[in-house]
Amino acid sequence: MWLGRAYGEKADRASVLSGYGLGKKVRAEFEAAVNLDGHNGEALSDLGEFYYSAPSLVGGGVGKAEGIARKLDTIDAVRAQELRGRIAEHEKDYTKAEAAFKASVAASVHPAHQWSTLASYYRRRERWDEMLQAVKAVAATDKQHTASLVNGASSLIRSKREPKLAIQMLESYLASNKKTEEAPAFAVHVQLGKLRQETGDSAGAQSEFQAALALAKDYKPAQQQATNSGR
Numbered sequence: 001m002w003l004g005r006a007y008g009e010k011a012d013r014a015s016v017l018s019g020y021g022l023g024k025k026v027r028a029e030f031e032a033a034v035n036l037d038g039h040n041g042e043a044l045s046d047l048g049e050f051y052y053s054a055p056s057l058v059g060g061g062v063g064k065a066e067g068i069a070r071k072l073d074t075i076d077a078v079r080a081q082e083l084r085g086r087i088a089e090h091e092k093d094y095t096k097a098e099a100a101f102k103a104s105v106a107a108s109v110h111p112a113h114q115w116s117t118l119a120s121y122y123r124r125r126e127r128w129d130e131m132l133q134a135v136k137a138v139a140a141t142d143k144q145h146t147a148s149l150v151n152g153a154s155s156l157i158r159s160k161r162e163p164k165l166a167i168q169m170l171e172s173y174l175a176s177n178k179k180t181e182e183a184p185a186f187a188v189h190v191q192l193g194k195l196r197q198e199t200g201d202s203a204g205a206q207s208e209f210q211a212a213l214a215l216a217k218d219y220k221p222a223q224q225q226a227t228n229s230g231r
Contacts, residue, residue: 001043004029008050023058026050041076044068048083052090062087078108082117089121097121112142116151123155131155132162139169145176147183150191157191167195186216193225205229 004026011022030050033043048068054060065087072080085100101121105114119134138152150173153166170192179185193208206229212222 001030001033001040001046004033004046004050020058023054023060027054027059038071039075041072041079044072044075045079045083048072049086052087062091078104078114081107082114085117085121089124094125110141112138112146112148113151115141116148116155119152119155123159128159128161131159135162135165139165144178145172146178147173147180149173150183150188153191157195163195163199167192167199170195184216186212186219186222189215190219190221190225193229197229202229 007022007025007029011019011026014022027047027050030043030047033040034047037043045068048065051060051068052062052065065083069080069083069087072083081100081104085097085104088094088097088100098118098121101114101118105111105118108114115134115137119131119138122128122131122134135152135155138148142148142152149169153169153173156162156166156169170188173179173183174185174188174192179188189208189212193205193212196202196205196208206226209222209226209229212219213226216222
């Protein structure tokens, strides 16, 4: 599953010709993950996302993605609804997409991640008030301070809204013991540093960039920001 994700990130940066070859590798790895454990909701969800977003030339197809959603119904109903939302959004059926994302929130016992997904959807649709309410729901429901806080803060950052709330959410994540590779601490420190710069806290920004470099000394965004903020 993780190898498929790595190939996917590489494909995003590749030329069209190289991208096709990498796309086939992504599909092969995700399918291998599902073949190894057909009840792994995370692997199934990754495969479903590949199917709806990839061209048929490399094995994609909306019908295949819908088949994965049906499998997820009995394994992970929350991810099933979230996948249906992403498929519907891809197909530009925005009413169906919103309903599915809301259904994933309703089906979840701990819905912080689902709220962050809904917030991202509202950001893409430029529905700012609803996005803000969804982000606030992330902050209210994420009692363990997981990567959902980073996802919610990212919606605020990308929409240039509520920087103080975004700072609070990133700080809470960095102070927690729930940090994961999905939101690496060094990258979050850079996000937080940029926000501090924007709010006039130059010293705080430099501190965040240095914290990022202490964790990942070769991380170029941290190197660039530390150099620029130190001038």
